[in-house]
Amino acid sequence: MKLKNLALLFAAGVMALSMSACGAKTDEQNAAGSQEISESSQQDDSADTQKVITNTEGKLIWATNAEFPPYEFRGDDGKVTGIDAEIAQYIGDQLGLEVEVEDMNFDSIVAAVQSGKADLGIAGMTIEEDRLASVNFSIPYVNAGQVIIVKNDSDIKSAQDLANKTIGVQLGTTGDSYVTDNIENSTPERYNKGFEAVQALIQDKVDAVVIDGEPAKSYVKANEGAIKILDEQLTEEEYAIAVNKDNESLLNAVNSILTEMKDNGKITEISNKYLNSGDTADEETNEEANEETETQIEQTDEE
Amino acid sequence: MNWFYNLETKIMLLNLEDFKARFILNFIKKNRWQYITRGLRLTVEITIFALILGLILGSLAAVIRSSYDLTHTKKCSGLSQKIYQFILSVLNIICKIYLTVIRGTPSVVQLLIIYFVIFGDVAVDKVFVAVVAFGINSGAYVAEIIRSGIMSVDKGQFEAGRSLGFGYFSTMRYIILPQAVKNILPALGNEFIVLLKETSISGYIALEDLTKGADIIRSRTYDAFMPLIAIALIYLAMVMLLSWAVGILERRLRRDER
Numbered sequence: 001m002k003l004k005n006l007a008l009l010f011a012a013g014v015m016a017l018s019m020s021a022c023g024a025k026t027d028e029q030n031a032a033g034s035q036e037i038s039e040s041s042q043q044d045d046s047a048d049t050q051k052v053i054t055n056t057e058g059k060l061i062w063a064t065n066a067e068f069p070p071y072e073f074r075g076d077d078g079k080v081t082g083i084d085a086e087i088a089q090y091i092g093d094q095l096g097l098e099v100e101v102e103d104m105n106f107d108s109i110v111a112a113v114q115s116g117k118a119d120l121g122i123a124g125m126t127i128e129e130d131r132l133a134s135v136n137f138s139i140p141y142v143n144a145g146q147v148i149i150v151k152n153d154s155d156i157k158s159a160q161d162l163a164n165k166t167i168g169v170q171l172g173t174t175g176d177s178y179v180t181d182n183i184e185n186s187t188p189e190r191y192n193k194g195f196e197a198v199q200a201l202i203q204d205k206v207d208a209v210v211i212d213g214e215p216a217k218s219y220v221k222a223n224e225g226a227i228k229i230l231d232e233q234l235t236e237e238e239y240a241i242a243v244n245k246d247n248e249s250l251l252n253a254v255n256s257i258l259t260e261m262k263d264n265g266k267i268t269e270i271s272n273k274y275l276n277s278g279d280t281a282d283e284e285t286n287e288e289a290n291e292e293t294e295t296q297i298e299q300t301d302e303e
Numbered sequence: 304m305n306w307f308y309n310l311e312t313k314i315m316l317l318n319l320e321d322f323k324a325r326f327i328l329n330f331i332k333k334n335r336w337q338y339i340t341r342g343l344r345l346t347v348e349i350t351i352f353a354l355i356l357g358l359i360l361g362s363l364a365a366v367i368r369s370s371y372d373l374t375h376t377k378k379c380s381g382l383s384q385k386i387y388q389f390i391l392s393v394l395n396i397i398c399k400i401y402l403t404v405i406r407g408t409p410s411v412v413q414l415l416i417i418y419f420v421i422f423g424d425v426a427v428d429k430v431f432v433a434v435v436a437f438g439i440n441s442g443a444y445v446a447e448i449i450r451s452g453i454m455s456v457d458k459g460q461f462e463a464g465r466s467l468g469f470g471y472f473s474t475m476r477y478i479i480l481p482q483a484v485k486n487i488l489p490a491l492g493n494e495f496i497v498l499l500k501e502t503s504i505s506g507y508i509a510l511e512d513l514t515k516g517a518d519i520i521r522s523r524t525y526d527a528f529m530p531l532i533a534i535a536l537i538y539l540a541m542v543m544l545l546s547w548a549v550g551i552l553e554r555r556l557r558r559d560e561r
Contacts, residue, residue, distance in 0.1 A: 107522035114525060134525035168509070172522030189509040190519060199419060200509070204426045 052095050052253045054119045060097035062088045063118035065106040067193045069218040070274035071124040071239075084122040086270045087141065087241075087261070091120070094257050105192055107172030110134050113242045119250060121242030124212060126174045136245050138254045140238030141267055146175045147216045148230040149201060149209040156208050158232050162186055168197030168206035175210040178235060195219060202226055210234060214275070329529040335520050339530075342516030343537060349433045349512065350499045356438025357498065361445025364398045366475065368446065369453040371395035373461070398446070405443035411504050413440055418508040429510050433502070441498045448490045452483030485556045492549030496542050503538075513537060 054060055066072045066080045075081035080101045092099030102118050113121040114134045124144065127137045150156045156165065163184045169176040171190040179188045189206050191197040197209045198219045211219075216229050241258070243251040261267045330336040371391050379385055405413070414436040422432060456479050464474035506515030517530035524530075 107518060110525045111521070111527050115527075130523060131525065171518060177523070190511070190515070191509045192507060196419075196509075203419070203423055205429075 052097075052249050053247065054097060054250065055116045058098055059100050060088070060092040060095060060120065061100045061102055061118045062120040062122050063102045063104055063109045063112040064121070064123040065109065066101075066103045067195060068106075068124050068212070068215050070214055072122075083142075083270050083274050084124065086273075087258075087267070088120065088122050090261065090266065090270075091254060091257050094260075095253060105172075106170060110242060113244055116244060119244070119247070120254065124214075124239050125242055126237040127240050128174065128177070130177070131242065134245070135242040136247075136251050138241040138243060138251060139258055140240045141258050141262070142239040142271070143236070144239055145213050145236050146178055146210055146234040147213045148232065148234060149198065149211065149216050149220065149227050150207070150230060151201065151204075152226060152228055154207070156230070158230065159183075159234055162208060162210075165207040166205075168200050168209040170194040170197055170211060173211070174235065174237060175212065179210050198223070198227070325526055325529050329520055329524050329526055330533070333523075335523070338511065338516035338519050339513065339533065339537070342511055342513040342534075345430065345505070345511060346499075346502050346513040347541075349430060349437060349502045349505060349510075350495075352434040353437035353441055353502070354495060354498060356434060357441030357445050357494075360438065360442030361449055364401060364442065364446035365449035365453060367391070367394045367398050369450045370471075372450075372454070402443050402446060405440055410436070410440045410501055411507055414504060414507055429508055432508060433505050433510055433512075437498060437502060440501070441494065444494050444497075445491065448487050448494060449483065451490070452487035453479055455486050456482045485553075488549060488553050488556065492546060495549070496545055499541060499545065500538060 062084075064072045064080065064084060066074050066082075068082075070082055071084045072080055072082040080103055085101070088101070089099050102112065104112060106123060109118070109121040109123050109125065110131055111134075112118040121135065124142075125131070125137075126144070127140065131137070148156070148159065148162070156162065162179075163186060166187045166189060167179050167183065168189050168191060169179055171192055173194075176188060176190055179186055189197070189200065191200065194211055194215055197206065197211065200206045201209045202223060209216075213229075213233065220227055220229055241254055243254060258267075330339070371394075375388065375392065375395075379388060414433070417436045418427075418429070418432050453475075460478055460482065461474055464478040465471075469477065502512055503514035505512040506518060509515075511519070513534050517534040520530040521527055
C-alpha cells in the first residue's frame with residue numbers, strides 16, 4: 001500500500017515537472033498570440049505603442065486598492081472609479097485592450113505586478129527605492145505628499161509632536177514606511193485600509209493618522225468637525241504607474257501615453273472632475289481645491 | 304499553465320546564493336526578524352488567554368445546557384425547585400442564543416464588531432480586544448464539545464453518584480466531568496489548534512501578530528515566499544507542539560484504564 005502511494009506520488013511529481021516544461025512553451029505561445037493581437041490593434045495607435053504584450057491576451061489588467069478616494073474608490077454603481085481608473089481606461093483605449101481591474105490590499109499590488117497577476121499597478125503609488133527593486137515605474141503623473149490628520153482638539157500641532165505617539169497608517173503605504181523609519185519612538189498602527197485608521201483616530205484609538213493628502217481631504221470632509229489636516233506636509237512625492245520589470249514594451253507605451261495625457265491636458269481634466277465633485281457643495285473650498293490641484297498636476301515632461 | 308511556469312521559478316529558488324540574499328533581505332536587513340519574533344509572542348499571548356477565557360465560558364455554557372437537558376423533563380413539586388427550573392431554562396435560552404450567534408458569524412466580523420462597534424468609543428488595549436473576541440468565539444465551540452462529553456457519560460453514573468449521597472455539583476465534579484474530559488480531549492485539542500490558527504486574523508485590527516508581521520515584511524520587500532513560508536513553518540511547529548502535548552495528556556488520563 002505504502003509503496004503504491006509512493007509510486008503514485010513519484011509519478012505525479014514527474015508529470016508536474018514535464019508539464020511545467022510544456023507550460024513554459026505554451027506561455028511563449030500565449031505571448032506570441034498577444035503580440036499578434038497588439039500588432040493588429042496597433043494600426044490605429046501612435047507609433048510609440050508598438051508590440052505591447054500583456055499577461056492575458058487582449059486584456060489590460062490593473063491592480064489597485066479601491067479605498068483611496070479620489071484616486072480610486074467604489075462608485076455608486078459599485079464599480080471601481082476615480083482618477084486612476086480613468087487613466088487606466090484611457091491607457092487601455094489607446095492600446096486597444098480591454099481594461100479589467102483587480103481590487104486588492106495595497107501591500108499586495110507590487111507583488112501582483114511583479115508576479116504577472118496584473119499588468120499595471122495604478123494606486124496613487126509613490127516611486128520608492130524599495131519598490132523599484134521589484135517593479136519599474138512610469139514617469140510620474142501627479143505630485144502628492146503625506147499629511148497628518150488629527151482630532152480638532154488634539155495637542156499635536158506639527159510633525160515634531162508626533163514623537164512618542166501612536167500613529168495610524170495604512171499597511172505598506174509611504175505613510176507607513178515614513179512613520180516607521182523617521183518618527184522617533186512612535187508606535188505605528190498598521191491598518192489594512194486607510195479609512196480604518198481614520199476611524200481609529202475618531203474613536204481615540206490612535207493620536208494621529210499619516211496618509212496621502214488627497215484621500216486625507218476626502219476623509220476629513222466625510223467627518224467634518226471632528227478631524228482636521230495639519231498645514232505641515234510631511235513629504236513631497238510623485239505618483240507613478242508600476243509595470244513589470246520584464247515588460248519594457250508596456251512601460252514605454254505607458255510612458256508615451258502619460259506624456260500625451262499631460263500635453264493634451266487630459267490628466268488635469270480628469271483630476272479636476274474628481275477633486276471637485278464633493279457632496280457638500282462648498283464652493284469656496286472647491287475653488288481652493290481646484291487651484292491646488294492645478295499647481296499639483298505635473299505640467300512638465302520628466303524626460 | 305502559468306502555474307506550472309511559476310513552479311519552475313520556484314524550483315530555481317533553491318539556488319543557494321539567491322536564497323541567502325533573499326533571506327538577508329527579508330529577515331536580517333533593518334532587523335526585520337523582529338516583526339516575526341514580536342508577532343510570535345503576541346500570537347502566543349492571545350492564544351493562551353483566549354484559550355483560558357474560552358474554556359471558562361465554554362464550561363459554563365456546557366454545564367447550563369446539559370443540566371437543562373438532563374432535568375427539564377423532570378416533574379417537580381416544590382416552589383424552590385420550580386424557580387430553579389425556571390432560572391435554568393432562561394439561562395439555557397441565553398446560552399443557545401450565544402452559541403447560535405457566535406457559531407453563525409465569521410470570526411473576522413466578530414473581531415471587527417468588538418473593536419469598532421462594542422469598544423467603538425473607548426481607547427482600549429487591542430490585545431484585550433483580541434483575547435475577548437477569540438475567547439468568546441472559542442467558548443461557543445468548547446461549550447458544545449464539553450456538552451457532548453457530559454452527555455456521553457452514561458446516565459447510570461449520574462444516578463449512582465446521586466444515590467451515594469453526592470449533590471448535583473459534586474456528582475458533576477467527581478464523577479461525570481473526569482470521564483467527560485477523557486472523552487472530549489481529542490476534540491478539545493482540535494479546537495485549540497483552530498483557535499491558534501484563527502488568531503492570524505488579528506491583523507484586521509492592526510494588531511501585529513505573526514501573520515501581520517509577515518504582511519509587514521511583505522509590504523517592505525515585496526517578496527511573498529520568504530515571510531509566508533517562514534510563518535507557515537512557525538504555525539506548523541506550534542500546532543505540532545500542541546498536538547504532542549494533548550497526546551501526552553490523553554495517555555496520562557488513560558493510564559488508569561484496564
